[in-house]
Amino acid sequence: MTPAPYTPSSVSSFVRQSWRLLVVAIASGGIGITMSVVSPYLVGAYIANRSQGGLALGESTAGALASFEMVATALAAIISASLVTRFRLSCLLIGAGGAIILVNAVSFYGDMSSLWFLRPIAGAAAGIAVGVANAIIARSIDPDRLYGLSSTLGTAMSAFALLLTPYFTAWLGYSGVFLLLGVSAVMLTPIALLLPTHVDLLPPQAKLASPxxxxxxxxxxxxxxxxxxxxxxxxxxxxxxxxxxxxxxxxxxxxxxxxxxxxxxxxxxxxxxxxxxxxxxxxxxxxxxxxxxxxxxxxxxxxxxxxxxxxxxxxxxxxxxxxxxxxxxxxxxxxxxxxxxxxxxxxxxxxxxxxxxxxxxxxxxxxxxxxxxxxxxxxxxxxxxxxxxxxxxxxxxxx
The missing domain is CATH 1.20.1250.20 (MFS general substrate transporter like domains)
Structure with missing residues (x-):
């Protein structure tokens, strides 16, 4: 029997049908954009004196280091367009989350020279997570509505991260931001396992279609x-x-x-x-x-x-x-x-x-x-x- 075509429903009924996609998309987006959200605090922590847990960098150097990571995020999200149609979204998300956890753990003890190498890697992993979040929503029955809901809840989650960040930086300086990013990834990455199979992996004929x-x-x-x-x-x-x-x-x-x-x-x-x-x-x-x-x-x-x-x-x-x-x-x-x-x-x-x-x-x-x-x-x-x-x-x- 052919299923009835989808028609727009109320927000509440739509959430009941697609809550797993919504939860995983928000988690994936959270892994991907948290660094961009808290970047003002990270730049400030880079500039702070070493006695305050900073690196005592100049404004231009601190801004360049943060920008380097965010540009890597943007470029990786663009490149992820070819990855999300070939691999399981859950595997990509778990891989990206694992990389962010590992890189932030190493960055916690890193110095200036190592951060120039480590932070773009974290940025690239975050970009893949952003790409996965958008791909998940694209495969839903009503992408416009799911994008709206994920943006609503994702913005609230970003505001919560902004409230927490000053406490982490006051405690550990710039390393506190890396701790927050790593802990966030630890909490959000396992949620990838909730992704339904029909969304997680495209059928073979869809993979072979022209992009x-x-x-x-x-x-x-x-x-x-x-x-x-x-x-x-x-x-x-x-x-x-x-x-x-x-x-x-x-x-x-x-x-x-x-x-x-x-x-x-x-x-x-x-x-x-x-x-x-x-x-x-x-x-x-x-x-x-x-x-x-x-x-x-x-x-x-x-x-x-x-x-x-x-x-x-x-x-x-x-x-x-x-x-x-x-x-x-x-x-x-x-x-x-x-x-x-x-x-x-x-x-x-x-x-x-x-x-x-x-x-x-x-x-x-x-x-x-x-x-x-x-x-x-x-x-x-x-x-x-x-x-x-x-x-x-x-x-x-x-x-």
Missing amino acids: NFLSTSGLFVVATAVLLNLGDGSLYSFSELIGERSGLDKTEIGEVLAIAGLFGVLGALLAATLGSRLGRLAPFAVAVTLKAVGSLVVTTMISPSAFVAMQFLLTCTFYFSIVFLLGLSASIDPRGGLPAMTGGFILLGGSVGPVFGGAVVEHFGYPWFGIGVALCLAAAFACFVIADRLNRAVLVEKI
Whole structure:
């Protein structure tokens, strides 16, 4: 008997059907992004004096060491597109988690020279975990909704990690961050065993099929990911300076960013509630339009209230738009290769963002910075539209 086609259901009934996928995806994402989440504390611990458990590095060296690890994460997530269609996802996740545990254990006792070698390895393992998380969700019955739910719960888990990190760094300096990363991986890696077999391993015929992430629509999805996070990443990296320009002090800016980060959960939760009921193009268009308006306002209006309001808006629309971008990538490649690659390019776009933002601000000033971000978002929307239309044409041909 042929099963009835899937139709969007309530969030509660969807969770009952897919809770194992949700739990494993959150665990995999947690293994993959925890370092990026706590990186500000790690950079600070690198800079701290040796008496405080630091390495007494200069700001540029400390930033480069952290960036080196995060770039390795982005590149590994991109490369994982070819791995998730060939190997068991649970094996990839257990291997990545094991590598992170081992490398952080060695890093705990490492010195400056060894960290330059060890941290990119940890970053690469984290990137594979990010790719696995996106591939798991891509193989679910409703990827858009599951991306939204995993983003919601994953953001809450990231906030918890941010609350714990200062205690670890106060206790053990930079080694405390490695301890936190290692313990997190120890706790989350065994959850890979919950992954259902039909999601864990693709059938042989699916493995032999040509990779959809090399299709034209897949390339436009990748371009959307880079442009979207190039704008977001550049704006976020200059949030402190924009806040000071608006008249806030560092403590107030930190509080605004922290609360705005939690507020972003609402964007992911709204996306999870909508699922694919309204399609992907209309919600993505609304989010990108609000982003563009927010970027222009926050860079031109020198006002504390405008800064606070726009930080909330930009954070909420970031999580909302990412959900539908990953949902489109899953529709193009349900095997998970393109979603894994898209996650990597989102990270890569964010890592290039500070360079883009710094160049524009230094040479043209903040108003033109806002215009540059808006243009990046407009180009991202154009790429999304093309990818969505190409995907629809392919789906019509299959019917």
